[in-house]
Amino acid sequence: NAHIICRTRDFCFVLNSKEVRLKSSPADLVTETDQQVEKMLISAIRRKYPQHRFIGEESVAAGEAVELTDSPTWIIDPIDGTVNFVHRFPFVAVSIAFTVNKQTEFGIVYSCVEDKLFHAQRGRGAYLNGKPLCVSGQTDIHRCVVVTEIGAERDDLALSTMTSNICRLLRLPVQGVRALGTAAVDMCQVATGGADAYYHIGMHCWDIAASTIIVLEAGGVVMDTDGSEFDMMSRKVIAASSSAVANGIAQVVQADSFLGDFSRNRA
């Protein structure tokens, strides 16, 4: 059984997950807790805002369409880092973003084990446990710590794309490449200045919707891995402390052959 103790300043509780099941690959896991947390969040929000729409990872896995419209929409990853959760590797987050007219109005990432609450509202800055966040401001790619993810795909094309991108960055060289196992928390490291950049190919909108606005409001930049404008639904992202660093990563990271196999945001 996987379990994790979640602490906040006000309460402490144990989430139990009795059953671990596979989704798209042997490394794409879901537990009862993922499903219960998502149901709990959606029903609580729906009670207050019955007209609002939802894109939730586990609802999509259960067959709901992934459709970002102009309507007010909540984008939810109930547990980002389910593999960590199952193995008790201590980086696990709940990620919630709210969009209107396809623009993110606010985002919340709660890193449960660390008891770190990241949040940002459009135009109002980014905060960690109430304290303002600011990116590192690094502009020299050679002095960067870059965060990425291994991802859940295990086919040859995905693996060779992922490993060759990491090799190309290391050869630049950058000073370090890291992966925490949760895209949402990874990306928040850029907002804190602890990392200078994050890139990911193959993530879903629910993994990064909230942390995108947190990085932007902390003074960072977000773009597609090919250097074009960021599209939350494209499954590709670079988040960085500066445009110079983001462009430096875009120049070495390649996504095309890998993404040929993806349908957009299928769980």
Ligand SMILES: O=P(O)(O)O[C@H]1[C@H](O)[C@@H](O)[C@H](O)[C@@H](O)[C@@H]1O
């Ligand atoms: O744990 P979930 O919500 O499934 O998200 C993870 C994603 O599936 C993996 O591909 C990534 O490597 C993790 O960082 C995600 O955050």
Ligand SMILES: [Mg+2]
């Ligand atoms: Mg996720």
Ligand SMILES: [Mg+2]
């Ligand atoms: Mg998840």
